Amino acid sequence: xxxxxxxxxxxxxxxxxxxxxxxxxxxxxxxxxxxxxxxxxxxxxxxxxxxxxxxxxxxxxxxxxxxxxxxxxxxxxxxxxxxxxxxxxxxxxxxxxxxxxxxxxxxxxxxxxxxxxxxxxxxxxxxxxxxxxxxxxxxxxxxxxxxxxxxxxxxxxxxxxxxxxxxxxxxxxxxxxxxxxxxxxxxxxxxxxxxxxxxxxxxxxxxxxxxxxxxxxxxxxxxxxxxxxxxxxxxxxxxxxxxxxx
Numbered sequence: 001x002x003x004x005x006x007x008x009x010x011x012x013x014x015x016x017x018x019x020x021x022x023x024x025x026x027x028x029x030x031x032x033x034x035x036x037x038x039x040x041x042x043x044x045x046x047x048x049x050x051x052x053x054x055x056x057x058x059x060x061x062x063x064x065x066x067x068x069x070x071x072x073x074x075x076x077x078x079x080x081x082x083x084x085x086x087x088x089x090x091x092x093x094x095x096x097x098x099x100x101x102x103x104x105x106x107x108x109x110x111x112x113x114x115x116x117x118x119x120x121x122x123x124x125x126x127x128x129x130x131x132x133x134x135x136x137x138x139x140x141x142x143x144x145x146x147x148x149x150x151x152x153x154x155x156x157x158x159x160x161x162x163x164x165x166x167x168x169x170x171x172x173x174x175x176x177x178x179x180x181x182x183x184x185x186x187x188x189x190x191x192x193x194x195x196x197x198x199x200x201x202x203x204x205x206x207x208x209x210x211x212x213x214x215x216x217x218x219x220x221x222x223x224x225x226x227x228x229x230x231x232x233x234x235x236x237x238x239x240x241x242x243x244x245x246x
Contacts, residue, residue: 002157002195005055005099006176009149009212014129015105025048030134030141035183036229039168041198048196050082056089057194058100058178062114064193065145065180066122069220072144072229082096084117102149102178107208108143122220133206136181136190139215143228146181148192149212165200169208176211 028080049060060128063080070077090098092108106127113123130139130146139146153171165187179192179199189200221228 001052002160003051003055003057004152004175004177005051005097006056006178007099007101008176010101010103011129011212012149014127014214017215018051018198026140027138030137031088032188033184033186034141036144037068037182037198042067042071042077043062044077045155046196046198048082049080050086050089051195053082054086054089054097055099056086057155058105059085059089059092059114061178061180061193062105062109062148063116065147065216065220066116066220067095067144068180068182068193069218073223075220077096078116078120078122079118084115088115099176100178102147102212102214106147106216109216123218125217125219127214127216130215131216133203133210135215137184137215139213140181142182143215143217144182144221145216147214147216148206148210149185150177150179150209151175151211152177152209159201160195160197165202166205169205173209173211179211189195208238 040194046064049059049063050056063078063085067077067080068105089100092105106124109124110126113121115121130136136146136148151173153168153174155168155171156166156177159168177194181190181192182198183191185191185200188198189202190206192201223229
């Protein structure tokens with residue numbers, strides 16, 4: 001079974017808006033192809049992390065985002081397991097399988113953090129709402145990932161099972177599903193992680209089914225030099241956060 005489980009996106013609940021503080025003249029040009037993990041999987045694979053038995057896609061996506069930051073910066077991949085992720089999912093839902101609000105979960109990742117199977121807590125510093133497709137691509141390029149909320153049509157699972165890109169936009173938007181966007185491939189498709197695999201998605205598909213996006217700011221996306229793979233240092237990231245918080 002391939003489960004979904006994202007509750008309705010609440011754009012009004014996100015205080016920080018990425019575009020409101022970005023200075024276009026200072027932004028780098030986003031390459032046609034980008035991302036650190038858009039062509040392969042980490043050692044041991046992505047793992048479903050319980051999303052084949054429960055609607056924990058928001059937490060599974062958070063774990064996959066954390067894995068991406070580690071992989072991109074040459075750190076050991078955090079050990080998340082289905083048992084470990086589902087335990088936290090049940091704690092957040094009060095023991096029910098009723099899905100999660102991505103905005104509330106993002107706030108929980110700032111205040112509490114996601115714990116891996118070895119007991120390490122992974123917190124994010126802050127997050128902001130992302131609007132356009134161009135800003136989604138910029139977020140992935142600058143900060144490693146961008147969390148997407150999708151209202152998937154009924155045929156999304158079959159396309160995934162068949163190994164085809166999400167490109168059929170004939171279906172009506174249905175249940176919510178959360179996926180991390182981690183890059184863009186040479187075919188011009190966005191690459192997301194879902195149900196334990198990389199999945200290609202056309203920009204037309206994004207335009208029809210995306211209902212929201214979140215950009216995260218994490219110290220885990222910094223190299224030992226204190227800079228991100230795109231050469232942003234922590235002081236710059238902190239300045240960005242100060243600007244957002246102001």
